[in-house]
Amino acid sequence: MNTILPSHTSSLSRLNRMLAGKQYADSRFFILVDENTYNHCLVPVVSRVSRLQEAEFLEVPVGEECKDLAIAQQLWESLLESGADKNTVLVNLGGGCVSDLGGFVAAGFKRGINYINIPTTLIGMVDAAIGGKTAVNLGGSKNQVGFFYQPAITCIDPIFLNSLPDEELFNGVFEMLKTFLIGNPEQYKALVDMLLCGTLEVTADMIASCAEIKSAVVKADPKDQGIRHILNLGHTFGHAIESFSHQEGQQSLGHGMAVGVGLVCTLYLSVKKLGLAAEHLDRYRQVAAKLMRLPHYSLKDTEDILAFMRQDKKNAEGDIRCVLLQEIGAPVIDITVDENEIRDSLLKIN
Numbered sequence: 001m002n003t004i005l006p007s008h009t010s011s012l013s014r015l016n017r018m019l020a021g022k023q024y025a026d027s028r029f030f031i032l033v034d035e036n037t038y039n040h041c042l043v044p045v046v047s048r049v050s051r052l053q054e055a056e057f058l059e060v061p062v063g064e065e066c067k068d069l070a071i072a073q074q075l076w077e078s079l080l081e082s083g084a085d086k087n088t089v090l091v092n093l094g095g096g097c098v099s100d101l102g103g104f105v106a107a108g109f110k111r112g113i114n115y116i117n118i119p120t121t122l123i124g125m126v127d128a129a130i131g132g133k134t135a136v137n138l139g140g141s142k143n144q145v146g147f148f149y150q151p152a153i154t155c156i157d158p159i160f161l162n163s164l165p166d167e168e169l170f171n172g173v174f175e176m177l178k179t180f181l182i183g184n185p186e187q188y189k190a191l192v193d194m195l196l197c198g199t200l201e202v203t204a205d206m207i208a209s210c211a212e213i214k215s216a217v218v219k220a221d222p223k224d225q226g227i228r229h230i231l232n233l234g235h236t237f238g239h240a241i242e243s244f245s246h247q248e249g250q251q252s253l254g255h256g257m258a259v260g261v262g263l264v265c266t267l268y269l270s271v272k273k274l275g276l277a278a279e280h281l282d283r284y285r286q287v288a289a290k291l292m293r294l295p296h297y298s299l300k301d302t303e304d305i306l307a308f309m310r311q312d313k314k315n316a317e318g319d320i321r322c323v324l325l326q327e328i329g330a331p332v333i334d335i336t337v338d339e340n341e342i343r344d345s346l347l348k349i350n
Helices: 011-019 035-040 042-048 069-081 096-111 122-128 158-163 166-183 185-196 204-220 227-232 235-245 255-274 278-291 299-309 339-347
Strands: 002-004 028-034 056-060 088-094 114-119 133-138 141-148 153-155 320-327 330-337
Touching: 002 011, 011 042, 011 114, 011 153, 028 035, 028 042, 028 096, 035 042, 035 056, 035 088, 056 069, 069 096, 069 133, 088 096, 096 114, 096 122, 096 133, 096 141, 114 122, 122 158, 122 166, 122 204, 122 255, 141 235, 166 185, 166 204, 166 227, 166 255, 166 278, 166 320, 185 204, 185 278, 204 227, 227 235, 227 320, 227 330, 235 255, 235 299, 235 320, 235 339, 255 278, 255 320, 255 330, 255 339, 299 339
Parallel strands: 002 153, 028 056, 028 088, 088 114, 114 153
Antiparallel strands: 133 141, 320 330
């Protein structure tokens, strides 16, 4: 896997040079987009990457709605009808939902074709487009069917951030906070201090640092059998909170914001179970409250969230397991948490 990180040279220009090489001389390209990336991101890409100017386009709905087996089947049929073969390259131009779906489609088509991720959201650049986890949703639960299948190239170019609304940027910031919590205490403190001062300037260096941390963890554990579990900090809660939030009458949350709420619960349990200093929970809660309206859950709500958490892929032997922190930069994987502890943390978000 090649990851093109942001630097003083345009990432898209470096991608252009790579695609002009012998490896892709006989390749045919398809670009997977949603309505947003078709309208806002396609022109910057094809104007800078000449091999993509003759690509065919495949469009899917915006957001989690696209991560569906029926849509994956439609894409496989479209590729088949268009004469796509083993030399076909699928270019996923979009956020985490597009890269999740596109990677899944690439992994399944003809037992695997090459794909390229060009993330257009902050959350895609720092997390979703890196690592080779591909998935669609099933039965209302996140990422229940998927493959480990690495992209041939991930091209991270901050040029797309200019088109993002604040809420979408904040989704990415929460994933940045998670990454620095597990891997870089100094950058975590710097980002928290910045946010508490009411400013937000996402730099290319910050994005590159997040991508490097995740890439190093993935390289050490590509099939998610051990140390890679640390990347799920906040996600056991976050995935369940996200699924719950999409139910009728609830405050709908994007993935990053749901993880942000999940991190409150995770840090709360880290204080209770592993002795993390309470000041870290207090400061994080202040940051989260600046970026979003933290939800208030009733006891009934906690039961519904628990039902989603019981379906988490990291559970084992009937136990719900989480990643917790002993201190910033020192995650501990596979900590069993009982259901009363989960209820308590959900009720103590605010």
